[in-house]
Amino acid sequence: MTSTDSADPLSQPPHPHPSSNGRGAPPRRRGEGLRIALLYNLAQNAPALGGDAPADALDELDTQKNVEAYAAALRAAGHTVFPMEGDVSLAARLRRLRVDVAFNTCEGYVGDSREAQVPALLEMLGIPYTAAAVLGLSLTLDKAMTKRVLAYHGLPTPRFQEFFTADDPLDPTLRFPLFIKPNREGTGKGITGKSIVNSQAELRHYVGYLLKHYRQSVLVEEYIDGRDLTCGLVGNLATAALNAPIPLDALRSKDGVGVDYAGVHFFPISEVDYTVYEPGTEPVYSNRLKVELADRYRGLCPAPLAEDVAVEIRRLTLETFRRTQSVDVCRVDFRLDRQSGPHAQPQILEINSLPGLTPISDLTLCAEAEGWSHADLIVAVMNAAIGRHRLTPKANGKAAGRATRAAQVAPGPVVESSFQPSLSAPSSVSAGDFHVSHSQSRFARQS
Template identity: 30%
Template sequence: MNASAVPAPRYDDPAVFGRVGVLMGGTSTERAVSLESGNGVLEALRSRGVDAHAVDGIPALVDEVRAGKLDRVFNILHGNRGGGEDGVVQGLLQALGVPYTGPGVLGSALTMDKIRTKQVWIASGLPTPRFQRIATRGDVRAAVQALGLPVFVKPSSEGSSVGVFRILAEADIAAAEAFARDYDGELLAEQMVQGGEYTVAILGDLALPSIRIVPAGEWYDYHAKYHADDTQYLCPGMEGEDETAIRALALEAFRAAGCSGWGRVDFMCDRDRGPQLIEVNTAPGMTSHSLVPKAAAQLGIDYADLCWRVLEQTLPGDAA
């Protein structure tokens, strides 16, 4: 798809949005990334004349809504437990009649839980790596051994590579076990896919060009995502029919998980089995290193235009 095939924004008057709260920060483990994303969105919307204001966390959001100060919310909170990707904020805003960006309650709650998302994908016949559920403070070693090395062990309900362990040998299991003893939540042991890492952003009914992620190190960890300047992002990540297929799969997986609006679907591409679904992000990062702006730019959609288009989805005629 080229830039000329992308529909134009439906509105050009920023007044249609009213007063917009850019919800950021919060108290999740992803607070710092959310603040960086949120400040970028805030600046972009203001550059287009939108009456946008920073709102830090859920208690501040409640105060602003009660005071009648917000007409809609651009949600860029990341994570759960004080973040905005687990359905709690969505339910709050929906109950109060305030439009918001991103998927609704069901899609947000489901995709925050990687285990349940994979169960839905499997039931839908969609490809995802084999996995084992590890109950809170459960037996990490048994789950790893059931899958066979190599595997990833990670929290079922965190993002931004928080608490992710790459298990290549028996000696690597101890660190994951130590983490599990103190972590208050389920863990996911997932068969490691040997192949390239890809992501596809969703904007309404449009799957943006795929991105192949090539970190300078051995894998795409927190540092590579948010700090490193030597990670390569190849966009589009595939060509021809492969590119068409991975975009179609991303849109199907996004919808199967109850999502609409905008988001990002992450893959690993197995050399023999092709693309394998890993997870969905319903409030993707919007920092200088983030992937959705990179994909949008390939279609001639700059950062401010992307923010505008996401916010447009809160207006009648688009899915919120």
């Protein structure tokens, strides 16, 4: 496939049904699809845990039912799918199968860069894959390092400190209350009601607990008492937009839901609705809320936000996406300070460059809020990677060696925002009329 400015495969969002709307990857008839390795890590296949492992140690890993849902979506799009565990035997199996591309959902079992292990192997084998590459996944798994990158680029994120021992001196510029969580985990692992601390004694007690049981550094940041919001996108920036200023008017929603801009599609912004939980429930999106109380979850989607705040959240999502070298798909989590009014400056908490894609993951629920199905989301992620790698459906096992990594998201200049935090109330803000929820509590609501 040749590439020109007028036919840039990244110039339009990878909508799942291009034949109906003229956008995204070319439509594929059955029999013309790609050979796809569907890679996953199942909780049931995890290595044996030590006696001091926390109860939520496996909550980020997948289930067989989720894998079947991914496979069904890809097969329905005309692809041949080979599901396989992303373990130490993966290289030999991939050599035998000669696949065109991998759909990667592997979280990894152990290691400081566990999410990047399978992508590194795929690169050694010359196999293109979905979602962020080795550097992006290594960076974004490390919350403290991600915040350093965000701060370097002038993007708003709560002030923080990384703890390596419970006795590390506390940065005197940090102000209580503080919020504590493991530095390299997802799905709310290690986040409980005890994560919010108001004294040095509480701080050191919980930091010590996390260091012992999670065996990694601990992130301590200033706690924002406010609203939990998340914004997801799928696609890749068109080449011409990689380093171009972002026109803020282009990020305004015309219908209150999703927004298309320069090759990416923003899903509606979602907010955690804490009113569905019992009084006294921790005011944070904890592991307990994501797993044990998953059947109680309700999101306000689209979130009831002033449009200038929604635009700022989309801008920050896109900036975080490209600063961290994420591709194809991501979800960025925010807090909005309740005390600063409806026009408060959104604060970036973290980015999920390998976001959960299960039928009840946050990103899926955001997509469903504008009429997408779970299968639509899976196919859109796949189409984003197909366009980025410039794969063709006739590759059939030979494309892996020929595929070039095209139009990677590269660092660009920080875009100046016209967003002005204000304490004045918006002229009209109404609650989102779409509530997303799910009743399958046996599944973790993976981040």
